[in-house]
Amino acid sequence: MKQNDQTLPVLEVKGLTMDFGGLRAVDHVDMEIQNGEIVALIGPNGAGKTTFFNCITGIYTPTSGDIIVHTKFGEKRINGKKPNQVTELGLARTFQNIRLFPNMTVLENVMIGRHCRTKAKVIGALLRDPGTRKEEKDAAAVSYGILEKIGLTHLANEMASNLPYGAQRKLEIARALATEPVLLLLDEPAAGMNPQETEELTGLIREIRDQDKIAILLIEHDMKLVMNLSDRIYVMDHGQRIAAGTPMEIKNNPEVIKAYLGEEADA
Amino acid sequence: MLNELKKSLITAVWFMFLTFPIMVIKVNTVYNTIVWRWHNLIYIGVGAFFGSMIWRWLHYKKTHISERNIRERLKNGLQNAIVDNKKVLYTLIAVAVAFTFAFPHMSNAYQINIMTTALMYVVLGLGLNIVVGLAGLLDLGYVAFYAVGAYSYALLNHHFGLGFWAVLPIGGALAMMFGIILGFPVLRLRGDYLAIVTLGFGEIIRLVLENWNAFSFGPSGISGIDRPSFFGLTLNLSQSMTALYYLVLGFAVITIFCVNRLQNSRIGRAWLALREDEIACQAMGIDKTKTKLTAFALGATWAGFMGVVFAAKTTFVNPASFTFLESAIILAIVVLGGMGSILGVILAALILILLPEYLRAFSELRMLIFGGSMVLMMVFRPQGLISNVRRKYLFDKMNFGGEKTNEAK
Numbered sequence: 001m002k003q004n005d006q007t008l009p010v011l012e013v014k015g016l017t018m019d020f021g022g023l024r025a026v027d028h029v030d031m032e033i034q035n036g037e038i039v040a041l042i043g044p045n046g047a048g049k050t051t052f053f054n055c056i057t058g059i060y061t062p063t064s065g066d067i068i069v070h071t072k073f074g075e076k077r078i079n080g081k082k083p084n085q086v087t088e089l090g091l092a093r094t095f096q097n098i099r100l101f102p103n104m105t106v107l108e109n110v111m112i113g114r115h116c117r118t119k120a121k122v123i124g125a126l127l128r129d130p131g132t133r134k135e136e137k138d139a140a141a142v143s144y145g146i147l148e149k150i151g152l153t154h155l156a157n158e159m160a161s162n163l164p165y166g167a168q169r170k171l172e173i174a175r176a177l178a179t180e181p182v183l184l185l186l187d188e189p190a191a192g193m194n195p196q197e198t199e200e201l202t203g204l205i206r207e208i209r210d211q212d213k214i215a216i217l218l219i220e221h222d223m224k225l226v227m228n229l230s231d232r233i234y235v236m237d238h239g240q241r242i243a244a245g246t247p248m249e250i251k252n253n254p255e256v257i258k259a260y261l262g263e264e265a266d267a
Numbered sequence: 268m269l270n271e272l273k274k275s276l277i278t279a280v281w282f283m284f285l286t287f288p289i290m291v292i293k294v295n296t297v298y299n300t301i302v303w304r305w306h307n308l309i310y311i312g313v314g315a316f317f318g319s320m321i322w323r324w325l326h327y328k329k330t331h332i333s334e335r336n337i338r339e340r341l342k343n344g345l346q347n348a349i350v351d352n353k354k355v356l357y358t359l360i361a362v363a364v365a366f367t368f369a370f371p372h373m374s375n376a377y378q379i380n381i382m383t384t385a386l387m388y389v390v391l392g393l394g395l396n397i398v399v400g401l402a403g404l405l406d407l408g409y410v411a412f413y414a415v416g417a418y419s420y421a422l423l424n425h426h427f428g429l430g431f432w433a434v435l436p437i438g439g440a441l442a443m444m445f446g447i448i449l450g451f452p453v454l455r456l457r458g459d460y461l462a463i464v465t466l467g468f469g470e471i472i473r474l475v476l477e478n479w480n481a482f483s484f485g486p487s488g489i490s491g492i493d494r495p496s497f498f499g500l501t502l503n504l505s506q507s508m509t510a511l512y513y514l515v516l517g518f519a520v521i522t523i524f525c526v527n528r529l530q531n532s533r534i535g536r537a538w539l540a541l542r543e544d545e546i547a548c549q550a551m552g553i554d555k556t557k558t559k560l561t562a563f564a565l566g567a568t569w570a571g572f573m574g575v576v577f578a579a580k581t582t583f584v585n586p587a588s589f590t591f592l593e594s595a596i597i598l599a600i601v602v603l604g605g606m607g608s609i610l611g612v613i614l615a616a617l618i619l620i621l622l623p624e625y626l627r628a629f630s631e632l633r634m635l636i637f638g639g640s641m642v643l644m645m646v647f648r649p650q651g652l653i654s655n656v657r658r659k660y661l662f663d664k665m666n667f668g669g670e671k672t673n674e675a676k
Contacts, residue, residue: 057550087552095550101543104536105657112540116552118533122561125532126525136533140660157659179552 008035009070010183010215011056011091016065018048018055018239025051027239028065033183038209038216040226042250043236044259049219050096052236053187057093058083071182088116092181094172096188096219102161106152109160109171110143113178143178149211150174150204166197170204177208184208186218190225198222202229227251235259275319282315283308329647367516371509379512383580385620386515387573392600392612393522394569399598400607400655401530402562403542405462408449408469409597412442412567414476414589416574421489421584422482431495431579435572442571443564445472450563454556457545469594477586488585495579511580518576519613522569526609529565531658538562539607603644605651614652 011033018026026048033039041049055062061080069076069089078086087093092113101109118139124132147153150170155163160171169189176184189205190198202225208214220226226233226247233250235243237259243250250256290307294300371379391413398406416438423429423437453464476483483489494507495514502510529535537558540548549555578584596619604615622640626633644652 059546059550082554083546083549084552084554087550093550095547099544099547099550101540101547103543103655103657104539105659107660108536108539108657112536112548112551112553115533115537115540120533122529122534122565125529125534128528132532139533144660159657175551 009033010035010037011070011217012066012068013056014066014068016052016055016067017063018051018060019063025239026055026062029236029239029241031234031241031244033215033217035182036209036213036215037231038205038218038229040230040233041217041219041236042221042223042226042233043242047236047259048239049236050187051239053093053185053219056086057091057185058086069183084116087179087181090180090182091185092176092179092183093185094169094176094187094189096191098165098168098172100160100163100168100171100175102159104160105157106160106163106171107140107143107147107156110146110174110178111139113175114139114143117180143174146174146177149207150177166193166200169193169201173204173208177212177214181214183215183217186216186220188219188221190220190222198225201225205229271320271323274323275316278319279312279316283312286311325647371512376505376508379508381621381624383508383512383515385617386512386519387576387580388597388600388620389519389613389616390515390522390569390573391597392604392616393519393526393609394566394573395597396601396604396607396609396612397526397529397538397569398562398566399601400605400612401535401542402538402559403606404453404559404562405458406465406563406566407462407591407594407598408465408467408472409566409570410589410591410593411449411469411472412445412570413574413577413593414472414586415442415445415567416571417578417584417588418476418483418489418574419571420575420578421492424492424578425489430493431575435575438575439568439571442574443568445571446563446565446567447560449567450560454559466591466594469589469591473586473589476589483586486585486587488583488587490583492578492582492584494582511576515576518572523609523613530607530609534558534561599641603641603651605653605655607655608651608653611651611653611655 009032011031013029013031015028015030016026017024017028029048029052031039031041041052043049051060054060056067056078058078058081065079067078069078069086069091071090076089078089078091081089101112104112118135120132120135144153144156147156150173152167152170152174155167160168163171169192173184173186173189186205190201193201205216205218206229209216218226218230230247232245233243233247234241235250235253235256242255242259243253245253287308290311291304293302293304295302370382374382391409395406395409398404398409419438419441420431420434423434424431429437449465449468453461456464477486479485494502495511497507497510530539537548537553538561540551540553541555541558541562545555548558577588581588600615600619601612603619604611604613623633623637626636629636
C-alpha cells in the first residue's frame with residue numbers, strides 16, 4: 001500500500017545527545033522517519049538504543065539536539081516534554097521489559113491507551129451523562145476493535161498478569177495502538193519469542209503499517225526479523241550512529257560488521 | 268510426619284524457654300521468696316506444640332490445597348455467585364438495606380451510636396481507598412483531612428454560628444484544598460518516601476491544632492458544637508442520634524455509589540494504571556500530576572465531610588481525636604478489606620470498628636484478639652478479605668453496530 005504522501009517525514013532527530021554525568025550515552029545522532037516507513041535501530045548491547053528511545057519518548061530530557069514531530073497541527077519540538085505529552089502528539093511506545101498493568105483486565109489495559117484521546121472528568125464519571133457514557137462505550141468499542149486485530153479478544157476480560165508471554169508482548173502493542181499514534185516505537189518486540197511467534201509478530205507489524213498507515217521504529221536483535229521487515233536500518237555503536245541505509249547496504253557495511261564481530265586479528 | 272512432630276517439639280521448647288521468666292518465676296515481694304509455677308510451663312509447652320501443628324497445617328492447606336482447589340471453588344462458587352448472579356446480589360443488597368434502615372428501631376442508643384461510628388469509618392475507608400487502594404499512593408496522614416473537616420465546623424460554628432449544612436460543603440472543600448496542598452510537594456515521591464511525608468503532614472496538622480491556642484483552643488478543644496438540624500425540627504438527644512445515623516447512612520450510600528462509578532471510569536482506570544506502573548502509565552498518555560492530585564483531592568474531600576459529621580456527632584473536638592492511630596485504623600480498614608475493593612472495605616470497617624466494641628465483655632483481651640486476628644489475616648489472606656473484582660465487559664451483549672460502521676469509514 002503505497003501512499004503519495006510517503007515522503008513526508010514523521011519524526012526528525014537532529015544531533016541528539018544525552019549525557020549521564022561524564023558518560024555520553026547518545027552522541028549526535030540524526031534520524032529521519034518518513035510516513036508509513038518501518039525503520040529498525042540496531043546495534044550491540046549498550047550501544048545507546050534504549051536511551052535514544054527514552055529521549056524521544058520524554059522519559060529523559062536530552063542534553064542537546066532537536067527532536068521534531070510532524071503532526072497534522074504542524075511541526076513540534078518535543079525536547080523536554082513529558083512522556084504523556086509526547087504520547088498525545090502521536091508517538092506511542094512499548095517497553096523492552098514488558099510493562100503492562102498486571103492487575104487490570106486486558107481490555108482495560110487497552111482502554112488506558114484511549115485516555116489521552118478522551119476527556120471525561122470526575123463530574124462526568126459521577127453523573128454518567130450521555131456524553132460520558134457514549135465516550136466510555138466508544139473507548140470500549142475501539143479497544144475491542146484493536147484486540148480483534150491483534151487477536152486477543154478471547155482474553156479480553158482476563159487479568160493481564162495471567163497472559164502468556166507472547167500475548168503480553170502483543171497486548172503492549174495493542175495498548176500503544178489505542179493512543180492513535182503516527183509513529184509506533186517498539187523496543188525489542190520479539191525478545192523471548194519463539195520463531196513461530198516472531199513470524200506472527202512480523203505479520204502484525206507489517207499489517208499495522210499497511211492498514212493503519214503508522215510509521216514504525218523498532219529496536220531489535222533478531223536480525224532475520226529486522227532484515228525481513230525494515231525499509232531502512234540505522235546502526236548505533238557506543239552512542240554514535242555508525243551506519244544508515246537499506247537492509248542490503250547494512251549487511252555489507254564493513255563498519256557494521258566490525259561493530260558486531262570485531263576487527264580481524266591479522267590487520 | 269516425624270519431621271513435623273520434631274518441628275512442633277522445637278517450637279514448644281523454644282516457647283517454654285522464652286516465656287520461662289514471666290510465666291514460671293514469680294517473686295513474692297512481701298516475703299522475698301520466689302514462687303516456681305512449673306505447671307504453667309507445661310501448659311505453654313502443650314499449647315505451643317499443638318498451636319504450631321495447627322499453624323503449619325493451615326499453612327500447608329493454604330499453599331497446597333487452596334491454590335488449586337479451594338480458591339477456585341470459592342472464587343467460582345461464592346464470589347461469582349454473589350457478584351455475577353444478579354438475583355443473589357440484589358437479594359443480599361435488599362436484606363442489607365432493610366437491616367440498616369430498620370436498625371435504629373430495634374436497638375438502643377448505644378448500638379445506634381457505635382453503628383454510626385462504624386458507618387463513618389466505612390466512608391473514611393472508602394475515601395482512603397481512592398488514594399491507597401485505587402491510585403496506590405500510601406497515605407499515612409489521612410486523619411489530617413478528617414481534622415480539617417472537624418475543625419472547620421467547630422470553628423465556624425463557634426465563631427460565626429454557622430450551621431451543619433452550611434459548613435458541610437465548606438469542610439469538604441477545605442479538606443480538598445489541603446489534599447491538593449499536600450499533593451503538590453509529594454508528586455515526585457512514591458512508596459515508603461510518600462508514606463513518610465504524609466505521616467509528617469498528619470502530625471503537623473495535629474501539632475498545629477494542639478499548640479496554636481489562639482486559633483484552635485489547644486488541647487482543651489472546642490465544645491458545645493451544634494448538632495445538625497433537620498428541617499427545623501426540634502429533636503431530643505436520642506432522636507437526633509437516630510437522625511444522625513440516617514445521615515451517615517445516606518453518606519455511606521452516596522460514597523459507595525460515587526466510588527463505584529469512579530473506579531470504572533476514565534479517571535478510575537488512570538488511577539489503577541498509576542498504581543500498577545507509573546512509567547508505563549505516563550507513556551500511555553496519562554498526566555501523572557493531574558491524576559495524583561485528583562486522587563489526593565477526592566480522597567481528602569470524603570475525610571473532610573466525615574470530619575464535619577464527626578464534630579457534629581460528638582459536639583466536641585480536640586486534637587486527641589486525630590492521632591496517628593486513627594490514620595492507622597483507616598489504613599488497616601483498606602488493607603484488611605482488600606485494596607480497591609468496595610465490598611471489602613465496608614466489611615473491614617464494620618469488623619474493625621464493631622469488633623472491639625462487642626468485645627468489651629473481654630475488655631482485657633480485646634486488643635489481643637484484635638491484633639491476633641489482624642496478624643492471622645495478613646498471613647492467610649494478604650490480598651484482603653475480598654479482592655477487587657474488575658468490571659467485565661460483555662461484548663456479545665453490547666451493541667457496537669453503530670460505532671463499528673463509523674470506524675470503518
